[in-house]
Amino acid sequence: MKLDQNARGTPVERSIHQKMMDFVIETYPGGFSLRKSFQRLGRDIARTTGRKAPWSPSYTANAYYGTFAKGRSASSEFIKGLEALAARVEGAKAPAFLLAARIAQVQTWQDNDLQGAFVMGAAKQCAYPGCSVMFVGTVPWRKFCPEHSPFKG
Ligand SMILES: [Zn+2]
Numbered sequence: 220m221k222l223d224q225n226a227r228g229t230p231v232e233r234s235i236h237q238k239m240m241d242f243v244i245e246t247y248p249g250g251f252s253l254r255k256s257f258q259r260l261g262r263d264i265a266r267t268t269g270r271k272a273p274w275s276p277s278y279t280a281n282a283y284y285g286t287f288a289k290g291r292s293a294s295s296e297f298i299k300g301l302e303a304l305a306a307r308v309e310g311a312k313a314p315a316f317l318l319a320a321r322i323a324q325v326q327t328w329q330d331n332d333l334q335g336a337f338v339m340g341a342a343k344q345c346a347y348p349g350c351s352v353m354f355v356g357t358v359p360w361r362k363f364c365p366e367h368s369p370f371k372g
Contacts, residue, residue: 231285236298239305240283246308257283267307268300325355 233241243263244256251259254276260283261274274297280286282293282301293301327333340355347367354364363369 234285236293236301237283237285239301240279243301243305243308254280264297264300264304267304268296270296270300 240260243260244251247256247259257276257279258273261276261279264279265271265273274282278293278297282297287293323338325333325338338355340359342353342355344350345352345354345364345367346362347364350364350367352364352366354361361368
């Protein structure tokens with residue numbers, strides 16, 4: 220089963236906590252089976268909260284896939300531990316909001332290195348009649364794409 224699809228192949232939006240589990244599992248050594256990853260994740264989350272018994276691989280897998288029985292979900296203790304673990308894994312490299320960031324494909328000038336950057340501005344459509352170009356302006360009051368900017372050149 221793909222992570223961004225349900226059992227029927229329909230795309231589903233993964234929750235921030237599911238993304239946090241992706242993030243933590245990605246830091247585990249390669250060659251780990253998913254079951255081994257769940258075992259380790261359940262143990263690591265338990266350790267983070269000081270809980271003696273690790274969460275079982277099946278419990279962790281249910282949290283990971285969102286496959287708990289109807290009306291049930293991961294415990295608040297599990298979620299608290301997961302958040303602490305994810306923050307610890309991330310360390311000083313980046314703040315927690317990046318865990319929830321969505322990866323988007325964008326276009327830019329050849330010499331403008333946006334790779335991995337967090338884009339804070341919202342995309343808007345060029346105000347030139349009939350132009351469908353979407354852009355994130357360098358200033359909030361920008362109305363036109365580079366092609367239709369009165370200040371180009
Ligand atoms: Zn335009």
